[in-house]
Amino acid sequence: MTDAQTYEYTPGVPPDDIDHDDPLHGEMLELHMGPQHPATHGVLRLGIQLDGETIRGCKPDVGYLHRGKEKSCESLGWRKFFPHTDRLDYVQPLLNNCAYAMSLEKLGDIEVPERGQTIRILIMELSRIAAHLIYLGTTAIDLGAVTMFFFTFTEREKIYTLLDAYTGHRMNNTYIRVGGVYADVDASMIAMTREFLAQFPSKIDEFEALLTGNRIWYDRNHGVGALTPEQALAWSLSGPNLRGCGVDWDVRKNNPYCGYESYDFEVPVGTKGDCYDRYLVRIEEMRQSVRLCEQAIDRMRDTKGSDFLTRDRRYVLPPKDKVNDSMEELIHQFKVVTDMSLPKGEAYAPVESSKGELGFFVASDGTSAPLRCHIRAPGLMNVQAIPLLAEGRLLSDMMAIIGSLDFVMGEVDR
Amino acid sequence: MGVLERIAAVRGTEGYTAVDARDGTPCVRIEASALPAFALMLRDECGFETNTFVTAIDRTEKRPVFDICYQFLSLQHADRVRVLIEVDAADPRVPTIKDLWIGASYSERECFDMFGVAFEGHDPLERLLMPEGYEHHPLRKEFPHHGIEPDRLYREWERTRSAGGKA
């Protein structure tokens, strides 16, 4: 007979119904999933108590990718922290850049010119499409639909090619600056983007043809991980996880930023809050992102040649050719790079990321050394909700739940 | 009705002070002991269904205090409120809000991990990001950026795992 073991349980079914003399059900299996695991979407460790195939308790253990980013912001300074923000939710780097820049702009009362905002919307929506493609590819491959991984990664490569041409790097581009973007978008990039957007909706149709009506996909996702709106709000969920339950809340519509109020798009909302509804919400979000990108490109024609970066000299580097010739510009460059300071106070600018509400809570004491930069990561709330959805379900549903909650450990752990 | 008006309509103007924030978010400062009642009022009577974040600001470079910051979102009124609580840096403790908004649970654990703030009533208050057995609170201003013996736990593990391991 086994020794009596005590187990620590997170909110879940207490073991009172276990009959310890029953040879089949008398013992809990503690299964450690992770931190290295193909289906945990990064370095997440889950301690799962299993009664046969049924999950009785689940405890996530995060922090395996904690790199000390919030401390790094305090040590490096506002400007030098931009590359770190890319690497938070690393499947949508430019979106994180924009969120950080927006909170600094709120703190410093800096206005972004219209062309800068339009370019930001274009690249934010492209990043959203890229992030949802990762969700689709990795969740599908975790559930066995291996082909989807290759299909979505082919499309993601096309976005990479676009961003490579525009920013010089495929991923972790760091192309946003306080007050705008680093450089203007040129005609060839617009042409490539139009080409991509023209063929992408038919690709979404292909993905849907493979998955949406698929009996296996439906059975594995329908009814799995259902949430009520009250639960979702109590657990601080946002984004597609919240909208899948039927709550119509999107930061782009309800707390608009960057000019989103003047764009024409819809926000998909689910009904049941299960994995299948969240999947449908994300597919539709990709279609709406295509609409937004097309509108952004059309507006670029109107603002052609205008400013894409604020002219506020306190935060913007002088033109490079002047830096090489003139002493004042050289000193100015030095001061902005090493000593950029923001006014005293706190600010928080929420942004709708592909995972939910992303925001940087920044606090400054008026000097150039940041006082605090807290990263409000939606992924952390998504990981927190794993026990809520998984308890009582089968082990194989765990993959569907982890995939549909959609988190990236870079931002969960920071 | 704005956030401050809603709060005043429920409990008058005693027990909290309105503070200005640079981003225009309505911000109030309260005492740590007032938090449970204030938070309950925010959730049940002012319509703040969800907690956005719980964090702390270490202000010990100027004064020996931490500012514990909470932010809440109301979907029905489409607005946000920030609550600030000043606590003593030598013994930072505030009551937990985990019973009201379970989503604040990880945020509180992270705040404990990074700053050492004790959330009374949050049981068990474990570290979230740093490994179990880590003794420091990294986001305090006194903690150096490079850390203090960051490899200590790894060396301990190495020593216990191989009989002839490094001392």
Next chain:
Amino acid sequence: MGSLKPVGPAAQDAGFLATKADALVNWGRKNSLWPMPLGLSCCGIELMAMIGPKFDISRFGAEAARFSPRQCDLLIVAGTLTWKMAQAARTIYDQMPDPKWVIAMGVCSSSGGMYDSYAVVQGIDMLMPVDVYVPGCPPRPDAVIDAILKLQKKIERESPIRDLTQGRNEGDESGTGVFDMPPNDAVATSRIGTFLDADSEELA
């Protein structure tokens, strides 16, 4: 970058058959490197892109990316290794059977990258021997494929059969190819154990 020149004992010192057997074994090993993708962070996404259709490492025989270390021979550490994860990473390395090779993909695993902070291991070579370092943040998949090709050239220089028949060669580099390799405790760089401690005066 210059070309890699083979080093090792002169051709007449080694037996003809042993050399030919070595070449055969090395040819087999280099063309069937099964990666163990330790995708920790952003480099993991580029690793996935490399396994994906556009860059396709299966052309080099490295398609079978098994997620169990027992079935792999090439550990690709893609991403930032933190001290919390270090035990797991070291355990994975130890669980891999010989012969095994390690590629440190990206600057985070090569040297800690942009994170010189309290939580990040300053290079996985503090914990395990590394064969190829790939700089980049993240490196393009082409760069990692280049690393695999360089690793293949490195494998060609090994001498497994000769070591088996003639005993371990003094000049043997990473110890691969020997069937009774001692545990890797001499490979850590000198920084382990020398970090700032709690009593240090520099803290003041």
